[in-house]
Structures are given as C-alpha cells and as structure tokens.
Amino acid sequence: MPLMRLDISHVRNLSSVRFEPSLQVNVIIGENGSGKTSILEAIHLLSFGRSFRSHKHKTYIQHDNDHCLVFAQLDQEKGSPIPVGLQRHRDGQVDVRIQGQRAQSATELAERLPVQLINPDSFRLLEGSPSVRRQFVDWGAFHFDKGFISAWRGWQKALKQRNTLLRRGKISNSLLAAFDSELIRLGEQVNASRKAYVEKLTPYFLKVLSQLSEDLKVDLHFFQGWDAQKSLATVVDAGRDRDIELGYTSTGPQRADLRVKTNNGDAQDSLSRGQLKLVVSALKIAQGQLLIDMGRPLVFLIDDLAAELDANHRQKLCQLLASLNSQIFITSVAPDTTDLVWGDTTDVRQFSIRDGELSKLSNGLQES
Numbered sequence: 625m626p627l628m629r630l631d632i633s634h635v636r637n638l639s640s641v642r643f644e645p646s647l648q649v650n651v652i653i654g655e656n657g658s659g660k661t662s663i664l665e666a667i668h669l670l671s672f673g674r675s676f677r678s679h680k681h682k683t684y685i686q687h688d689n690d691h692c693l694v695f696a697q698l699d700q701e702k703g704s705p706i707p708v709g710l711q712r713h714r715d716g717q718v719d720v721r722i723q724g725q726r727a728q729s730a731t732e733l734a735e736r737l738p739v740q741l742i743n744p745d746s747f748r749l750l751e752g753s754p755s756v757r758r759q760f761v762d763w764g765a766f767h768f769d770k771g772f773i774s775a776w777r778g779w780q781k782a783l784k785q786r787n788t789l790l791r792r793g794k795i796s797n798s799l800l801a802a803f804d805s806e807l808i809r810l811g812e813q814v815n816a817s818r819k820a821y822v823e824k825l826t827p828y829f830l831k832v833l834s835q836l837s838e839d840l841k842v843d844l845h846f847f848q849g850w851d852a853q854k855s856l857a858t859v860v861d862a863g864r865d866r867d868i869e870l871g872y873t874s875t876g877p878q879r880a881d882l883r884v885k886t887n888n889g890d891a892q893d894s895l896s897r898g899q900l901k902l903v904v905s906a907l908k909i910a911q912g913q914l915l916i917d918m919g920r921p922l923v924f925l926i927d928d929l930a931a932e933l934d935a936n937h938r939q940k941l942c943q944l945l946a947s948l949n950s951q952i953f954i955t956s957v958a959p960d961t962t963d964l965v966w967g968d969t970t971d972v973r974q975f976s977i978r979d980g981e982l983s984k985l986s987n988g989l990q991e992s
C-alpha cells in the first residue's frame with residue numbers, strides 16, 4: 625500500500641520531517657549528508673522493523689534522543705487510510721501499531737507495506753555470499769506463498785537444534801536420525817516454495833532486463849543446496865556420518881543459491897559496474913512487478929538512481945519504474961540527474977533536503 629503521509633521523528637538528522645508524498649514518483653534532492661538516505665531508511669524501518677544500513681538500532685536513533693518514530697497513513701484504494709507507526713527506543717524496545725492496535729508480529733507491517741530497495745549495497749546481491757541471494761529469494765517466497773514463513777521458521781529451528789547437537793559431538797547416527805524427520809519435511813517445503821517462486825520470477829526478470837538493455841544476456845539458475853535429482857531425505861541420510869564428523873549440517877536448503885550467469889560465467893565476474901546495476905535493478909523490479917501482478921502494490925526505494933548509469937540507461941530505468949504504477953522514492957545529489965522522462969501522466973513530486981529539513985519543490989523551485 626502506498627504512503628499518503630509520512631511523519632519521521634528523530635531518525636538520524638531528521639528531527640521532524642512531515643510530508644505528503646506523491647502516490648507515484650518522489651524525488652528527494654540534497655547534498656551529501658543532508659538526510660536523503662535517512663528518509664528511505666525511515667520507510668524501510670517502518671516496513672521491516674530494521675534499517676538497511678545498520679543492525680544496531682542506536683546508530684539511527686538521533687543523538688540525544690531516547691527513541692525514534694516513523695508514522696504513516698497507508699492508502700487503500702477502497703476505504704479510509706490505515707495509520708501505522710513504529711517507535712524504537714534506545715533500550716531496544718519496539719512498538720509497532722496498526723490502526724492504533726499493537727501489531728501481533730514483526731511481519732504484519734511488512735505484509736501491508738512491502739518495500740523494495742535498490743541502493744549501492746544492492747551490488748551485494750551479485751557480489752556477496754549466497755546468503756544474500758537466499759534472502760532475496762526468501763523475501764519473494766514470503767510474499768508469494770502464505771505457508772512459507774511458518775515452514776521457514778520451523779526449518780530454521782530444526783536446523784539450529786541439529787547443529788547444536790552436532791557441535792556438542794557425542795551423538796550417534798541413529799539418535800540424530802530421530803531428529804531429522806522435521807528438518808527434512810520442513811526443508812522440502814521451504815525448497816518447494818523457493819523453487820516455485822524462482823520459476824515464476826525468471827520470465828519477469830528476463831523481460832525487465834530486456835527493457836533496460838537489449839544486449840545484456842543473463843540467466844538465472846536456482847541451486848537448491850543439493851543434487852536436484854535426489855530427495856532431501858536421501859542426502860541427509862547419506863550425509864549423517866559426515867555431518868557428525870564435520871560438526872554441522874553440510875547439505876540442504878541452507879546451501880541454496882540463485883546463480884546469475886552470462887555466457888561467460890558468473891555475472892559478477894564478467895559484467896561492468898553499470899551492467900551489474902542494470903541486472904540488480906532488473907532482479908528487484910521483477911520481484912516488485914510480480915508482487916504488483918498479484919494485486920500487492922509496493923513501494924520502491926531507490927538510493928542514488930544515477931550512480932553508475934549513463935543518461936540513456938537512467939532514462940530507461942525511469943521509464944520502466946514509471947510504467948510499474950507504484951510509489952517510488954528516489955534520492956539524488958543533483959537536480960539534473962533526476963530531470964528525466966517520467967511521462968506527462970506521472971505525478972512527480974520533487975523535494976529538497978538540507979540539514980534534515982525537507983521542503984517541496986515546485987517546477988524545480990523551492991516553495992516558500
């Protein structure tokens with residue numbers, strides 16, 4: 625659901641920022657350190673309950689304040705807006721409210737406010753460890769398959785318990801086998817959701833990528849974490865003695881990966897920075913597009929859209945984003961890089977930020 629109104633208090637240098645974003649494109653322009661990324665961070669915080677910049681909540685709570693607050697009104701096509709808010713205290717306490725009621729779980733807001741982030745760190749999706757790509761697939765599977773999250777949680781718990789037993793040693797093959805049935809059952813379920821999701825995502829990705837660049841040829845391959853011809857039960861059975869020796873569970877969905885390949889090998893080894901940015905953007909936009917087609921509008925946060933891209937590709941990316949008909953927040957250091965073709969029908973609002981103070985720009989001029 626898009627954000628109709630946003631109130632941010634005490635997030636980094638944003639003491640008190642209130643604004644009504646466009647339901648389509650919002651461009652936030654400011655110099656380095658002005659607070660642009662902090663606005664995206666606040667929206668991310670509201671959706672995920674955590675920042676994309678740091679796992680330590682104390683880093684984003686404004687110095688000399690004991691809490692930060694992000695409040696928004698979520699637009700519903702039919703019906704009145706839904707007020708949602710998140711308050712995070714310095715002592716770690718978090719209070720998430722939806723329509724005045726305390727949220728039952730941390731995922732409740734993520735479901736109502738799916739957020740897709742494209743930032744300089746997104747390169748990690750290609751260059752980072754498989755865990756980053758598993759997170760990407762799991763985010764999609766979570767939104768795609770209602771049963772995924774409970775299977776994933778149960779499987780994680782079973783895996784942790786098994787690894788604790790293995791680490792402690794002194795466990796026999798037969799005793800370990802008694803613990804494995806839940807791990808196998810839930811692991812197969814997690815794997816089936818991931819596979820179904822990647823199958824659905826792949827054509828979206830190929831289409832989006834071809835819109836961004838006609839000559840980039842890249843393919844997705846899902847590696848489930850073990851030989852695809854064998855069941856998880858078979859490989860867990862066969863690997864039990866080895867796991868006892870190693871002290872951890874060596875095969876299973878915890879080894880899964882989404883491999884992104886060109887004709888010349890792994891994308892991250894053969895493409896330029898700009899091309900990698902196009903691939904990462906295509907993956908994230910494809911993920912968003914799939915969700916939109918499922919009737920789940922989402923919010924795109926794009927930190928420094930212009931970086932790494934030439935004018936032609938920036939324009940293509942903007943046109944594609946505008947065509948998604950979603951709410952988008954883009955940051956930029958300079959107005960000229962955002963002066964892009966959005967199309968006459970797109971509602972574009974530009975904001976300027978300086979020292980944490982936000983003001984709306986009208987036709988490139990600051991409103992007094």
Ligand SMILES: Nc1ncnc2c1ncn2[C@@H]1O[C@H](COP(=O)(O)OP(=O)(O)OP(=O)(O)O)[C@@H](O)[C@H]1O
Nearest residue numbers: 636637656657658659660661662683684685686687
């Ligand atoms: N906990 C905090 N309390 C107060 N101010 C903070 C805190 N953490 C960071 N800051 C300041 O808040 C500002 C945050 O800026 P932000 O990272 O949002 O800038 P930006 O406009 O995205 O910059 P850039 O273009 O360099 O990425 C910086 O000036 C930083 O020094």
